[in-house]
Amino acid sequence: xxxxxxxxxxxxxxxxxxxxxxxxxxxxxxxxxxxxxxxxxxxxxxxxxxxxxxxxxxxxxxxxxxxxxxxxxxxxxxxxxxxxxxxxxxxxxxxxxxxxxxxxxxxxxxxxxxxxxxxxxxxxxxxxxxxxx
Numbered sequence: 672x673x674x675x676x677x678x679x680x681x682x683x684x685x686x687x688x689x690x691x692x693x694x695x696x697x698x699x700x701x702x703x704x705x706x707x708x709x710x711x712x713x714x715x716x717x718x719x720x721x722x723x724x725x726x727x728x729x730x731x732x733x734x735x736x737x738x739x740x741x742x743x744x745x746x747x748x749x750x751x752x753x754x755x756x757x758x759x760x761x762x763x764x765x766x767x768x769x770x771x772x773x774x775x776x777x778x779x780x781x782x783x784x785x786x787x788x789x790x791x792x793x794x795x796x797x798x799x800x801x802x803x804x
Contacts, residue, residue, distance in 0.1 A: 679796055680704040680723065684714045684730035684742065685758065690781075694729065694758075697785050698792065711737025711745075718746055725753060727796055732759040732767055732778075740770055756795045758783075 681703050685691045688709070695705045706721060708714035711734065718725055728746055730739040737745075743755045755774070759767055760781040771778045777795040779787065 678702065678704055679726040680706065680721070681727045681729055681792070682706045682708065682714060682718060682721075682725050682746075684708045684711065684728070684734070684739070686710060686731065686734045690731075690758075694788065697788055698729075701789060701792075703792075710734065711739075711742040714742055715745060718749065724750060727792065728753055728755045729792070730755070730757060732757045740774075743774070743776070754795050754797070756791060 681698055683691060683694050683698065683705060684707075685694065686709055691707050691709060695707045698705045706717050706725070708717045711730075714728075714730070725746075728743060730742055732739040739757055739759075743753075743757075747753050747755075755776040757767075757771060757776060757778050758781055759778060767778070770776075777791060779791045783791075
């Protein structure tokens, strides 16, 4: 099934159920098509099973099993134009900032508001795919 033209699909990955549910609900309310996963391994399966391009990977940097950066690298191999937005409570670490900067990804510091999430998602998508109006 293809997505409606102009509606961005966002894959949200976070091991914390409350964060995953809240972020997914916030983005759905904005009109985005949202896929959710609780781990990197599940996210890869969800990504492949979806069968259509995903516009944005929104993932936690630190998670059990597969880290956000490893997940991003794997999914970019499958879809080179995938945009990536990391969520992290550890944005002050040099390792996180260096990786994000070098790869050209975006970073959203936890905790964040709906307005901050909305703005960062729109900025990261760069207007190529927007929420349904």
